[in-house]
Each structure stands twice: as C-alpha cells, then as structure tokens.
Amino acid sequence: MVVRAPEIARKIRPGQFIMLRIDERGERIPLTMNECDPEAGTVTIVFQAVGATTMRLAQLKAGDALLDFAGPLGNPTELEGARRACVIGGGLGTAIAYPQAKWLHEHGCEVDVITGFRNKDLILLEDEIKACSTRQIIMTDDGSNGNKGLVTQALQQRIDEGADYDLVLAVGPVIMMKFVAATTKPYGIKTLVSMNPLMIDGTGMCGGCRVKVGDEYLHACVDGPDFDGHLVDYDDAMRRGVMYRSFEGAAREAAEGRDCNGGTDGERKGA
Template identity: 90%
Template sequence: MYPIKEVEALNDEVTRMVIEAPAIAKKIKPGQFIMLRIDESGERIPLTMNDCDPQAGTVTIIFQAVGATTGKLATLKAGEALLDFAGPLGNPTELEGAKRACVIGGGLGTAIAFPQAKWLHEHGVEVDVITGFRNKDLILLEKEIDENSTRQIIMTDDGSNGNKGLVTQALQQRIDEGADYDLVLAVGPVIMMKFVAATTKPYGIKTLVSMNPLMIDGTGMCGGCRVKVGDEYLHACVDGPDFDGHLVDFDDAMRRGVMYRSFEGAAREAHEGRDCMNGKGE
C-alpha cells in the first residue's frame, strides 16, 4: 500500500496528491510516469510525475477528474492509501546540453511540464515558461513556475488574466524578440503541440513534445499509445513519452486519441451510477 500524505484541490477540476513512495522518489526523473491502481477492483492508469522529494520519499501527481478512475481518485483523502503505485516508467526528457529553453504547458500539461522547467532552472539554464488556460480560474502552479524560471508568460483564451491569446503567439513573439532557444518542450493537448512544432520548425529549434495523452496501460502491451514518428510507429509509453515534434504525425495522433472516448464515457457513467446506488450521488 502507498499512503497518501497530502491532497489539495488546485481548482474545481484539478487535484494535487502527494504519495509516499520512497523507492520511486529516489529514481524518477522529469518526463517519467507511474502506473497506479486505487484498489483491487480498479483499473491501472498512467499519471506523469509533477514533482518528487527523494529525502521525504514522496512523489507528487496532479490530475483532472475526467474519467471513472480519476473521479474516484479525487475523492480520496490524506491518510488513505493506493493499492499500487509502480514506476518510474517511460524515458526521462532529454534536457542535458540545453542553454536557453522554452517550456510550454497547455492546461493540465503545465503540471507535467513543471518538473522539466524546474530541472533546467536548477541546472543553470535560462528557461522561459509559457502556459495557456481557458481562463484565470484554471491557472496552475503560477508561484512554483515563477520560482523555477527566468520568465513566465501566462495566456488565457478569454483574456481574463489580462493576457488573451495562444501559447504559440507568445512563443512567436519571444522568437521575434530574439530569444535564441536551443530547446522547446511542449506538453498539452495534441493540437497545441502540433502548432508549437509548426512554429519552431522554420527556425530549426529542437522541439520535444510529450505524447502522454495517448497512453493507456503504460507497458506497450495494448498498442493504444502507438504514435507515428517519421516513417515508423513507436509506443509513447516505452519509446517516449517525448518525441521530436517535427517528426510526429499529429493528425494521426488526434484520430487515435478519440478512439476510446465511448469506452471511457461508459465507465464514467457506470461509476457515477454506483455512487448513486451507494448514496454518494447527492
């Protein structure tokens, strides 16, 4: 069992959870993920590490309650425990050698991009962090990013934070201003990553994109996370999750990303139905 040490609602949709997992905390690196299972009747789901504390022996995850399992996970409290918490899985993000980087997070992807920004900042890299959200109430990790970056730019779709626009617009502006990036890392919706890669390609800037949104079982067995990179299909969970953004077939990835929506919807409805039967639906 893996004790839950802290639970914090970051907004109405997103939860931060700190898990006691000493062996994983000593090894996990930015970009890697874990597989968790709440109980014996639960499914295994992958979640990318948001932070870790090797000395305290904890790993932090941030998730949005959008499916049956994440919905149930969001109801757990400090003092309870998870049955399984396995990792680290996947390959760490290739950050060595960067001198001036831009880390881009879209929505919940900001939580996954944070450890890369933190690592770069701690290793003396000049790092800009550009994040995008629907509105100001959904902004994540503003304080933490401010402490672990050279510059932070937050964009909102509706301009409610006073900065309306897309992350790609902010990226293009920084490039036009002379930001000589040698690495751009994007984590977020596939469509966002597609246009980030399109923005950097004319300049030949090394661009990594995290294809973690496609993962299902996290072991390469299900094939659900196959992503076309150049002329071959790779598995996001075992070959990635980071890939060269200029080689990823994003259109193929978006088609694959909607394949399981009906199954997830059915699972969520079944979970909500059980809650109602158990008197938890009020």
C-alpha cells in the same frame, strides 16, 4: 496528490511517469510525475477528475492507500546541454512541464515558461513556475487574466524578439503541440513534445500507446513519452485519441450514478 513511494522518489526524473491502480477492480492509468522529494520519499501527481478512475481518485483521503503505484516508467526528458529553453504547458500539461522547467533552472539554463489556460480560474502552479523561470507568460483563451491569446502567439513573439532558444519543450493537448512544432520548425529549433496517448500497461506489451513518428510507429511508454516534435504525426494521434470516447463517457456516467445511488468504488467498471 502526494504519494509515499520512497523507491520511486529516489529514481524518478522529469518526464517519467507512473502507472497506478486504486484497487483490484480498477483500471491502470498513467500519470506523469509533477514533483518528487527523495528525502521525504514522496511523489506528487496532479490530475483532473474527468473520468471514472480520476473521479474515484479524487475521493481518496489522507492516509488512504493505492493498490499499485508502479514506476518510474518511460524515459527522462533529454534536457542536458540546453542553455536557453522555452517550456510550454497547456492546461493540465503545465503540471508535467513544471519539473522540466525546474530541472533546467537548477542546472543553469535560462528558462522561459509559457502556459495557456481556458480562463484565470484554471491557472496552475503560477508561483512555483515563477520561482524557476527567467520569464513567465500566462495566456488565457478568454483573456480573463488580462493576457488573451494562444501559447503559440507568445512563442512567436519571443522568437521575433530575438530569444535564441536551443530547446523548446511542449506538454499539453495534441493540437497545441502540433502548432508549437509548426512554429519552431522554420527556425530549426529542437522541439520535444510529450505524448500521452491511451495506455494500458506502460511496459510496451499492449501496443495501445502507439505514436507515429516519421515513418515508424513507436510506443509512448517505452520509446517516449517525449518525441521529436517535427516528426510526430499529430493527426494520427488525434484520431486514435478519440476512439474510445463513448466508452469513457459511459464509464463516467456509471461512476456518477453509483455515487448518487450509494454504490461503492469497487463496484464500478473502469473507463
């Protein structure tokens, strides 16, 4: 979705996100910038319609408006100085990894991009990533694109082949980022992971997006969203990530029921 937001488009950087709200009854949700066009004054976001709010978001048409589109929030990814990088995207995380890969490419860095999807029908941004990468590797769980396996297998193979990475950046499911970090740790490769926990306001006030990094809890919205991949407590993050799954499911079912019964978006309760 391309959103006209000139002030944000002029300032937002790779890794930063926005908080949006569809209307006065809607919940706030964070979405990371996929691309921006400062001249056109637009910000592109990519999302999957899996919850009540994203289902509503997917129903909007060109010319519609959002009540809130606030940002940029969070800290830009620390990409300066990288000479040889590997950017890894898992599923929808590929949309977040793309602007980092593009920025690195535009600033003279050699970039390998490894992405992973369940099957070939879910592959995102293949042409865009090809244009900004030295090497593109696409893995699928079922091998439907002819390249079956995990992103960590591709990463290990590149390291074994002598790829001298000074930065690895991973964006995707927490379990994927956990094993990417485990792969790079024995080699001492700087590894950043982008954490996207439950978030309510995006300004550090709610405390919902706490992430345990080393011996302390930090907030993904103001201290991140990128953290040292070798210090994140992934098991804690995964436990927190499923705490409200039943509530999310109930909200999704209610939204689907409203659609079937002719209800309006404004009548729905957010996830």
